[in-house]
Amino acid sequence: MATLSASPSPNPNPNPNFRSPTDQTDHDPESLPQMELHPSSDQDPTPNSNRNFHAVLPTPPEATAPAAAAAPSLLHISFNQDHGCFAAGIDHGFRIYNCDPFREIFRRDFDRGGGIGVVEMLFRCNILALVGGGPDPQYPPNKVMIWDDHQSRCIGELSFRSEVRSVRLRRDRIVVVLEQKIFVYNFADLKLLHQIETIANPKGLCAVSQGAGSLVLVCPGLQKGQVRVEHYASKRTKFIMAHDSRIVCFALSQDGQLLATASSKGTLVRIFNTVDGSLLQEVRRGADRAEIYSLAFSSNAQWLAVSSDKGTVHVFSLKINGGSPGIDRSQSASDPVTSPHSSLSFIKGVLPKYFSSEWSVAQFRLVEGSQYIVAFGHQKNTVVILGIDGSFYRCQFDPVNGGEMTQLEYHNFLKPEAAF
Known part of the structure; x- marks a missing residue:
């Protein structure tokens, strides 16, 4: 799995529900790049100034339990790449589930209500791609936030002039889909490799x-x-x-x-x-x-x-x-x-x-x-x-x-x- 880290050697994974990159046995270890931290993309940048969006904090709030017992609103569901897990974006965070046996393995509930409209997993490693969504987005919907659960925070972002429709991850690539354009980035350094109309x-x-x-x-x-x-x-x-x-x-x-x-x-x-x-x-x-x-x-x-x-x-x-x-x-x-x-x-x-x-x-x-x-x-x-x-x-x-x-x-x- 690709591992995003600001240092050459990431910290041990404190979350036992996510595997560290060294736990992956079905992939070539040489294909696991280390990423230098690049906080934003210089391709197609337009910061979103809409004050209705929550500011992206250096350290997002800790996970908290929902105040009410009502079921959350589901904004997004998707399987990971080998269909062994699936991710759910909800109106106040996101959750990760294991398929076999079925169980919830991780959740993060933002205490200020921020919705997640896209959650893309990278197999079972600690890296997720997040896009804000719903009536109260946690992040602007024109940004892809790279979340590292080792550090429990976003460690990078990609910004665009229009809303992000979907994201696809591979160990070596990040693919961002807009309404009429697709961007392909190198996972190791967020360098733009290809644009498609x-x-x-x-x-x-x-x-x-x-x-x-x-x-x-x-x-x-x-x-x-x-x-x-x-x-x-x-x-x-x-x-x-x-x-x-x-x-x-x-x-x-x-x-x-x-x-x-x-x-x-x-x-x-x-x-x-x-x-x-x-x-x-x-x-x-x-x-x-x-x-x-x-x-x-x-x-x-x-x-x-x-x-x-x-x-x-x-x-x-x-x-x-x-x-x-x-x-x-x-x-x-x-x-x-x-x-x-x-x-x-x-x-x-x-x-x-x-x-x-x-x-x-x-x-x-x-x-x-x-x-x-x-x-x-x-x-x-x-x-x-x-x-x-x-x-x-x-x-x-x-x-x-x-x-x-x-x-x-x-x-x-x-x-x-x-x-x-």
């Missing part, structure tokens, strides 16, 4: 690969329905016309070789090879329009999960094989069958494409209209679902027979009386 991107759509290899970044292009893929190792840019309609959601496999996209129609999800832009597979969520909230690949890119406002989470089987350049995921004989086709697929080409679409292997029913994000759990054939209402579900699907998933666990992580 995009079509209007109010959701802050952006995905970065998390494998040990080189960085692959995906963002909206400059046209409706287009995605832009940056391969930094080969210094190549690939544009893919993924849909006719506006792009509303996409996801990258961990190695950055597979891209899943969904449009504002919400009926089809397409899987592309990011190297050559070829369409590898197309799966169908349903026949009627829907808003896709999240897409997620399993760690081995064998499964794809989809959540939407229809209240159903779908799991699709991916049939990616070695026939595509740069991709080798041929299935063994013991692997499950691919997604079922319509029973009328034998007359493919005669009936509309709807009848030959691939449908999901497994489904899980939720409250229709609520917003959920989804990821694959660390237990085999499990899916973790997070709701904007504070709900946490762990479900299991049958990889062979499919059908309705089995609910293994449920919690409301916003309830103050919940014991962790």
Whole structure:
């Protein structure tokens, strides 16, 4: 993990819930840069003079318990890079939860009420990226604050002329997404490496690969329905016309070789090879329009999960094989069958494409209209679902027979009386 520190050797981690960088066993130690302290970015700087925002203090207030027992308002939820944890930004701070076993592992409540609209974790290390949000933001929403939990304070910031829509972290990069621009920084010294212009991107759509290899970044292009893929190792840019309609959601496999996209129609999800832009597979969520909230690949890119406002989470089987350049995921004989086709697929080409679409292997029913994000759990054939209402579900699907998933666990992580 990247470690931010004002000194060459950071202090021992006083918070046992966060791992120190030396505890990480799944990454190359040589890829763990030490950061010299740079309090702000000189790129696109415009200090925010709005006095409604709280001033950024050298040492933020200590964590305090909420005065009232009412559940906090949830402003943001997101998984960390390996889906083992998730972060919640609330109207007076932020909280970090472990997925398996489910428990709250850290919280910080600002005693002056400051809301956090974006919390981006860096795996399980002590570094977080924070952006203010809600009616009473803790920080200006045009700044990214780099929080070091070793020191329990913000140790750096990046300032911009417009509001920050989202942030993506890697061990070596910080990616900041604005409405129509993306900035890529070196994590070690906050040096600006790249700027990208995009079509209007109010959701802050952006995905970065998390494998040990080189960085692959995906963002909206400059046209409706287009995605832009940056391969930094080969210094190549690939544009893919993924849909006719506006792009509303996409996801990258961990190695950055597979891209899943969904449009504002919400009926089809397409899987592309990011190297050559070829369409590898197309799966169908349903026949009627829907808003896709999240897409997620399993760690081995064998499964794809989809959540939407229809209240159903779908799991699709991916049939990616070695026939595509740069991709080798041929299935063994013991692997499950691919997604079922319509029973009328034998007359493919005669009936509309709807009848030959691939449908999901497994489904899980939720409250229709609520917003959920989804990821694959660390237990085999499990899916973790997070709701904007504070709900946490762990479900299991049958990889062979499919059908309705089995609910293994449920919690409301916003309830103050919940014991962790």
